[in-house]
Every structure is written in C-alpha cells, then in structure tokens.
Amino acid sequence: MTIAAVHVHRLVAPLHTPFVTALASLTHVSTVVVEIVDQDGRSGFGEAPEVWTVTGSSLASSEACVTEVFTPLLIGRDADDLVDNCRRVARAVVGNEPAKAAVDIALHDLAAVRLGIPLARLLGGSRLAVPTDVSLVVGTVDSMATAAKSRVAEGFEVLKVKVGTDAAADVDRVKSVRQAVGPEVSIRLDANQGWTPREAVRVIRSLEDAGTRVEFVEQPVAYRDVEGLAWVSDRVGTPIMADESVFGVRDLMEVIHRRAADLVNVKLAKSGGLSTGRTLLELARAQGMGTMLGSMLESEIGTGAAASLVAAYGTTAVSDLDAVWWLKGPAVAGGMRYRGATVVLPDAPGLGVSGLLAAEARSAPRTRP
Incomplete structure (x- = not known):
C-alpha cells in the first residue's frame, strides 16, 4: 500500500x-x-x-x-x-x-x-491520559496572582510561570503567585532566554532565599549561550532546564558535556518529530537528566502527538501540553481534549483526527x- x-x-x-x-x-x-x-x-x-x-x-x-x-x-x-x-x-x-x-x-x-490503533500504542504505550501544567503569561503582579488562583480552581496543580521580561519585577511576580496559590501547588519558571547569566543567578537566588520553592527554571539565558547556562547551573540550587538550547542530538550532547542543565524540554517542532524526540528522551534518561515534553503554540495535532509520546515513554516532570487549552475553539475535528489538568487522547486510530x-x-x- x-x-x-x-x-x-x-x-x-x-x-x-x-x-x-x-x-x-x-x-x-x-x-x-x-x-x-x-x-x-x-x-x-x-x-x-x-x-x-x-x-x-x-x-x-x-x-x-x-x-x-x-x-x-x-x-x-x-x-x-x-x-x-x-x-x-x-x-x-x-x-x-x-x-x-x-x-x-x-x-x-x-x-x-x-x-x-492509537498513536500512543504504536509508540509502545498503553496510557491514553497524561497530566499537563498550564502557563501563566507575563503580566502585572496582581494579574498573574489572579490568573494563578483561577488555574488552581480549575484543577491545575502545576503552574508554569512566564518570566524574563524584567529581572527586578520577576521576583515580585513569582512571590505573588506563590502567595496566591499556597505551598502545595508546584511552580516552575520559564524565562524564555530573557535574562543575562548574572541576572538569572540574582533572580533565582532571591527566590531561593524567599522560600518560593520553584521546581526548576527553564532556559534562563540566550539559547546559544550554553556556557552561560552552565555558569548559572553551577551557582544556584534550583534545577535548570534547557529548552531553546536543544533542538537535536548534537545540542543535547553539548549540554550534557558542559553539564549545563539538569533537565531538557523536548519539543517535536524543534527536534524534527517523534523519531528524534524519542532519541532525545532516551539519551537524556541514559545520562541521568530530567525530561519533559513541551508544546509550541499549536493545534490538537502537534500537542496530541507530544502527549502520545509522553504516554508511551514517560517523563520525569509533568509535561507542558497546554497549547490547545489556549485556543478559543477546536482547530480540528476529533483529537485530544482536556479533562481538568489531564490531556485525554482518543481511543481511536492514530491521533483520532x-x-x-x-x-x-x-x-x-x-x-x-
């Protein structure tokens, strides 16, 4: 055929x-x-x-x-x-x-x-449901705290707080989110390359001293600055995750060689798909690195594929699969959906689209x- x-x-x-x-x-x-x-x-x-x-x-x-x-x-x-x-x-x-x-x-x-068979089963898994975090976009201290309360009320237990636009203000933003949701909700940060290495260390240490209990900080510095990423990792206690610094296997090997990060965010759109995505997960696991699957802003197709890989391979951290949650309405007929903070994959052939x-x-x- x-x-x-x-x-x-x-x-x-x-x-x-x-x-x-x-x-x-x-x-x-x-x-x-x-x-x-x-x-x-x-x-x-x-x-x-x-x-x-x-x-x-x-x-x-x-x-x-x-x-x-x-x-x-x-x-x-x-x-x-x-x-x-x-x-x-x-x-x-x-x-x-x-x-x-x-x-x-x-x-x-x-x-x-x-x-x-479902795509998750083709990839070797049996689950059709995986948990996700949800992002809090950059805003004022008050707006981010309010959004955090709303997301927790909707059932999300892991919040990905977007920072990196203003190092001085970022500390107050994260403190306000922690105060708004209490100690039990997991908070992780994504700076999207927004800080210099020195700013990253100052912000992260301030948050450590304030007892905000941040799970990890994702891509604090520019994607090409792997040396700076390693410099930050060596100077803070909070785990550091590489995202934009890692597209493929060669990038991940450099991060591993330099001991630049504790975790890696694998995204199918920047790695070239499921084939390389699986390789990155296996390589990271073999080297003792933490793993997470992330989604770009994409439809049920790309997000469903990432969730299917999580269902089959698993990750050490709750994955970042909230892209479709941000859509005003469905972009495709069929496909994945949300049940609270869970991505539910259809029990249908392929992606169910x-x-x-x-x-x-x-x-x-x-x-x-």
Whole structure:
C-alpha cells in the first residue's frame, strides 16, 4: 500500500487570551498542517507551527519544504515503511525542523491509522491520559496572582510561570503567585532566554532565599549561550532546564558535556518529530537528566502527538501540553481534549483526527502519474 498524495493546509486559529512571553506576544496559532494519504484514502496528520523566535521557520518556508522536497520523496513509497520514510525525510534537507516534524508525525499517524490503533500504542504505550501544567503569561503582579488562583480552581496543580521580561519585577511576580496559590501547588519558571547569566543567578537566588520553592527554571539565558547556562547551573540550587538550547542530538550532547542543565524540554517542532524526540528522551534518561515534553503554540495535532509520546515513554516532570487549552475553539475535528489538568487522547486510530476546521488548502496534492 503506497503513499498516494500529500496535502498541505494552512491553519490559523485564534487564542482566547494573548500569550505573552519574553519572546513574543501572540494572539493566534499559525501552523501548516500536512496530510499524508494512502491509496485507500486513509490520512495521517502532522503540523509545523510558525514560531519565528524559536525555530525561525515561517508558514511559507514549511510549505515550500514539504511540497518541493518531501512530497516527491514520499509519493509512491510504501506507507508501512515507517522507519525508512522518516529517515529519508530527516536527511533530505538541512534545518527546517518544523516541516520535518509535520511529515514525521503524519507518517506515524498514518501508520497507526492503518493498524487501527492509537498513536500512543504504536509508540509502545498503553496510557491514553497524561497530566499537563498550564502557563501563566507575563503580566502585572496582581494579574498573574489572579490568573494563578483561577488555574488552581480549575484543577491545575502545576503552574508554569512566564518570566524574563524584567529581572527586578520577576521576583515580585513569582512571590505573588506563590502567595496566591499556597505551598502545595508546584511552580516552575520559564524565562524564555530573557535574562543575562548574572541576572538569572540574582533572580533565582532571591527566590531561593524567599522560600518560593520553584521546581526548576527553564532556559534562563540566550539559547546559544550554553556556557552561560552552565555558569548559572553551577551557582544556584534550583534545577535548570534547557529548552531553546536543544533542538537535536548534537545540542543535547553539548549540554550534557558542559553539564549545563539538569533537565531538557523536548519539543517535536524543534527536534524534527517523534523519531528524534524519542532519541532525545532516551539519551537524556541514559545520562541521568530530567525530561519533559513541551508544546509550541499549536493545534490538537502537534500537542496530541507530544502527549502520545509522553504516554508511551514517560517523563520525569509533568509535561507542558497546554497549547490547545489556549485556543478559543477546536482547530480540528476529533483529537485530544482536556479533562481538568489531564490531556485525554482518543481511543481511536492514530491521533483520532478526522479533519480540519477552517483550514485553507495552500497547494494541490502531488501524485505519481
């Protein structure tokens, strides 16, 4: 059974609340959805979110990569030859990780659909529910404290507090969140590269002295400054997590070699999909590093794929899978959903996605004559 067509769609979905971090302020999810179809008309879906400040890939560049490189590479190939198909995609171009991730996930989804099993089971797991944290976006001291109370009332027990816009104000923001939610709720920070190494050490030590009990601090410094990341790690007691500093295996090896971080945040859109994502989790585990799966601002497709990997492989920290929670409404038909602070995966073939809502087709499928 061969791959008959590759469709590329552009999907833009509004958020119910602006997503404000040290990197950007976003009001919409903007993503390229790849649909790979076999000869029987069965589809597998993947997506390439546009996150300029992390991957540097645009909707247009991901579309071009898929239509000009990956589509002719895949048309006519055996849809069940999953490992080799994913390997060919990974080797076909330099960079373009979001586009690679979209095709890699779509190939996995199609394989699971063809077998009639959930993607999590294809990956080797049995669970169909995994916990998630929820982000508190950058705001005033009062607004962040209020948001923290609301999220806890909704059932979230792990809060990811966005900081990094103002080192001096960040200390007060985190203190206010801790005071608002009490001692039992887990608080983690994500600076999104917003601090210098010296600022990071000052802020983290201040929070340690204040007894805020921060679980870990994610990507406190610029992504290229692995030396600075190690400098911070050596000078604070709070665990440090690498995110934007790690795209692939080579990046993680450098972080490990320099002992620059205690944990790593694996994201499918920056690692190139499930194939590399699994490798990163296994490598981190073998080196004694903590692990977490994260989501970009993306739809039920990318977030569901990440949750499926968590369901199969597990992580040492509650994963960051709240992207779809920020959507104003569903972006696809079917797929994952939330039950409080739990991501629930459908007991259906693949990702359980049956179609897209309000998606615009940007290119015609290419088929073998």
